Each structure stands twice: as structure tokens, then as C-alpha cells.
Amino acid sequence: MNGTLSTGAALALVVVFVNYAQQYYQPIMSLTSLYGMIQLAITGARRVDEVRSQPDEIQPKDGKTLPGIKKELQIDDVHFSYLPGKEILHGVSISVHKGEMVALVGPTGSGKTTVMNLLNRFYDVDSGKITIDGTDIREFSLQNLRKNVGIVLQDPQLFSGTIADNIRFGDPNANMDQVIDAAKQANIHDFIMSLPKGYETEVSDEQSVFSAGQKQLMSIARTILTNPQLLILDEATSNVDTVTEANIQAAMDRVIQGRTSFVIAHRLKTILNADKIVVLKDGNIIEQGNHEALLKENGFYAGLYRNQMVTD
């Protein structure tokens, strides 16, 4: 591999990369960030070449189509390292039934985001496996897998365009009624209607007056339009007032309803009803169970909970 790319190939990869980023990272993109994306795309293009030249290709060419989650998703004894010799996850196992909600909690750097990265195959496991109804997720076409996974990030970026454009990203064919319905379900409709131009309000990084919570609600609306099988939610931590926090909670409850979901929870009161709470510490699961069971265990989670109840 000599690391050089034709302009055409680089541009094609830019388009693919930007499409990919918009679809899966759901950002709002300004020209500055687009420039950053182009740089990333070129670096990415080189990486694609590197990956292609490896004998053990990550993406199957003719991957299976994921028919949806019929029964369960299993994370089975997963080990993972970003860098050689520095293992981050040390044998993580979590099983979730269709429609259940799993909450991941744990100190910063414990590996919560890493688990999410593996579920969507931003990275692949070193050993162990992740299966959906018994099939290793590496056997599915990557595009198809990701179509089934909805991600709501902690502080989603909005791209230039109107609020309606931003929500419609979840389904470019959605009509205005569907966009409004998704916004209502995400508890952001009233806020949007309070703006002078409503859904036609232009969004840009410079003029943005939206809080992290409001952006997250728009991202939830976008995800509702995508109608994913598997949902990954990283709850916003900062800049969230109590009204927005309550709105996020209600919107999350609604979007999670009936869907298999993984939630990174920063406020424990948002996950009291989770079917399973998984406590990670230094890449190991140290506790696992529902809220009541973990309180009874009187371990790390119970301490964390009592602490938050005092400070809330």
C-alpha cells in the first residue's frame, strides 16, 4: 500500500464518509466541520485501503440481512482493546431480550461508550462475540446492521439547514406531518413552535441557540423517524435545565417503548425501570440486575444511587 489516492477516489470517499457520518452520527454540519470531515475522509480513505489489504476483512462483502431482533441480543465474553496490549473490556457478557432496556452505568472511562461502539461495529471485538438471535453481528452487512441501530448521542450536532431538515434526516421521504408527529413524540414540538420561524428555523453552529438537551430532543425525533430495532442512547449530562430534563425523560421513555435499547445513564433516576442495570468498572462488569436487586446487594450501584439522591 503506498497511501496515495486518486482525486476521484478521494472525493467518492468524502461523499460516502459524509453520508455515513450524517446517517450514523447524526451531526449538524457547518462548513468548518465539513472541512474537518473531508480531512477525516482522506485519512479514512487511507485506512480503508489499509483495512482492505488486511487478510481478515472486517466487513463481509455479502453480509446477511438482519431481519430484526426476534428474541435476544447477546454480548458474550467480549474482550476489546483500542491499542495493542491495552485491553479496555475484559470479558463483558450481557444478554438482553427483545424489547428490554439495558442501562450501563459506571465511572468515567469504565468502558460504557466502548460497549456502544462495539454494538454498532464502529470497532470489532478482539475475542468473544456479539450475536443477534444467535448470529454473530459480523455476519450481517454493515450497512444493514447500522440501518437497524438508532443512536442518540449526548450532545448531537445539528447540520446547516432547517429544523425540519434536521429531523427529516431520519427518513428523507418523511412528509411534514410525520416530521411534526416525531417532534411531538420527542417533546420538542412546542419548543419549535415557540420559535418565530418554527420548523423553518435555520440551524447553524454560529447562530445556534439550542441547549444540549434541546438538540438531544431533536435527535430523538430524528431517531423516531428512523424507527430502529436497536436503540443506543447516551443521555445528556450538561446544560440541561429541569424542564428539558423531564422532557428528555418522557421522550426517552416513549422512544424506548417496545424497542431493545442500551442507555448510558448519567442520572440514575432515569433508569429506575430498566430491565437490567449493568455496572462497569475498569472494563469489568461488577454488578448486574434491576434497581431493586442492586439496592439489596448494597454494593457500588447502591452507593452511587444514595449519593445522587442526596445531591439531586
Ligand SMILES: Nc1ncnc2c1ncn2[C@@H]1O[C@H](COP(=O)(O)OP(=O)(O)OP(=O)(O)O)[C@@H](O)[C@H]1O
Ligand atoms: N479511540 C480510543 N482510542 C484509545 N483509547 C480509547 C479510545 N476511546 C476510549 N478509549 C479509552 O477506553 C477507556 C474506556 O473509555 P469509554 O469512553 O468507553 O468510557 P466511558 O465509561 O464511556 O467513559 P465516560 O463516562 O467518560 O464517557 C478509557 O480508558 C478511554 O481512555
